[in-house]
Amino acid sequence: AQSVTQPDIHITVSEGASLELRCNYSYGATPYLFWYVQSPGQGLQLLLKYFSGDTLVQGIKGFEAEFKRSQSSFNLRKPSVHWSDAAEYFCAPASIVNRDDKIIFGKGTRLHILP
Amino acid sequence: DTAVSQTPKYLVTQMGNDKSIKCEQNLGHDTMYWYKQDSKKFLKIMFSYNNKELIINETVPNRFSPKSPDKAHLNLHINSLELGDSAVYFCASSLAATQYFGPGTRLLVL
Numbered sequence: 152a153q154s155v156t157q158p159d160i161h162i163t164v165s166e167g168a169s170l171e172l173r174c175n176y177s178y179g180a181t182p183y184l185f186w187y188v189q190s191p192g193q194g195l196q197l198l199l200k201y202f203s204g205d206t207l208v209q210g211i212k213g214f215e216a217e218f219k220r221s222q223s224s225f226n227l228r229k230p231s232v233h234w235s236d237a238a239e240y241f242c243a244p245a246s247i248v249n250r251d252d253k254i255i256f257g258k259g260t261r262l263h264i265l266p
Numbered sequence: 267d268t269a270v271s272q273t274p275k276y277l278v279t280q281m282g283n284d285k286s287i288k289c290e291q292n293l294g295h296d297t298m299y300w301y302k303q304d305s306k307k308f309l310k311i312m313f314s315y316n317n318k319e320l321i322i323n324e325t326v327p328n329r330f331s332p333k334s335p336d337k338a339h340l341n342l343h344i345n346s347l348e349l350g351d352s353a354v355y356f357c358a359s360s361l362a363a364t365q366y367f368g369p370g371t372r373l374l375v376l
Contacts (some may be wrong), residue, residue, distance in 0.1 A: 183363045189307070194270075194356055194367035239307050245363040251321050252363045253296055256309040 157257035165265045166234055172227040172260050174242030176197050182244035184225040184255075186216055188241040198240075201225065212236070213240050237264045269293050270368040272357050278374045279347055285370045287342045289357030297321070298340040299365070300332060301356040309356075315340055347375045 155176045164170050176182065183202050187195040199210025206218040216227045225242060239261050245254035279285055288328040291298060299322075300312040313332045314322035320332070325375045340357060352375045357368040 185356075185364070187365070187367075194369045195309075195365070196367070197364060200364060241309065243365075248275050251314070251316060252360045252365075254311075254360075254363060254365065259306070259307045259309075 152236075153244070153253075153255055155242055155255055155257040157240075157242055159180065159260045160258070161263065162264040163265060164232055168175075170229045170232045170236070170262070172240050172242075172262070174225045174227065174257060176223050176225065176242075176244045177222060178223075178244055178246070180246070181220060182246050184216075185243040185245060186214070186225070186227050187241045187243060187256075188212075189241065189259075190246050191238070198227070213242045232262075232264055233238050234264050234266065237262055260263065270357060270359055270366050272355075272371050274367040274371060276367065276372050276374075280376055281347055281349060283347050284340065284343070284345045285347060285373070286321055286344070287357075287373075289340045289342070289368055291306050291338055291357075291359040291366070291368075293359055293366060294338075294360070295361045295366070296337055296360035297360045298334065298337075299358045299360065300340065301358065302372070303354040303356060313340075313342075340353070347373075349375050351375050 185200045186198040189195045201208045201218045239259045242257040298315045299314045312326050314333045317337045318334045331343045334340045354370045358365045
């Protein structure tokens with residue numbers, strides 16, 4: 152069965168520190184891979200996505216993610232976090248079957264920023 | 267020029283009432299969704315429509331009925347509201363598996 156795991160429910164980092172959020176998936180074939188961010192009281196916003204090609208993808212707000220096929224992982228990173236990065240982050244693998252999008256969302260990682 | 271919009275933003279109602287949430291997208295996408303997000307932020311897909319046709323209907327009580335009058339609109343009607351229906355409901359549209367979310371409707375059932 153297809154699944155996605157975000158092993159960290161909460162992560163706390165100090166402002167200016169580096170960040171890595173983990174995501175592992177189980178899929179029949181290599182899926183499309185997404186990271187979404189949800190700020191408090193807001194909807195989800197696309198941070199970045201991987202479809203094919205370069206395994207290191209750049210996103211908005213200074214985020215990047217690296218696809219590692221051998222580890223079935225798509226971890227999200229940022230070299231220096233800002234207080235405004237405090238939010239919920241969702242990893243989501245997806246596929247397109249007969250023109251229908253199939254996407255599953257992880258349970259999310261809540262990022263807390265210490266001043 | 268909001269891409270995906272939902273109304274209302276907040277909905278407070280009594281148990282047993284019937285309510286509707288409306289969603290519109292101006293992105294020209296063929297596929298639209300309804301998601302439910304519970305208090306633990308877990309996001310669960312409820313329905314998916316492709317060009318007005320129901321594609322995904324997850325295990326959702328039949329008190330929930332989606333309607334898509336055209337491919338730009340996907341509404342959600344809920345009958346006989348229960349306490350457990352309290353959640354945030356998100357509408358989304360998608361293109362090539364990329365989802366575009368609305369701002370959410372916060373439903374509180376008293």
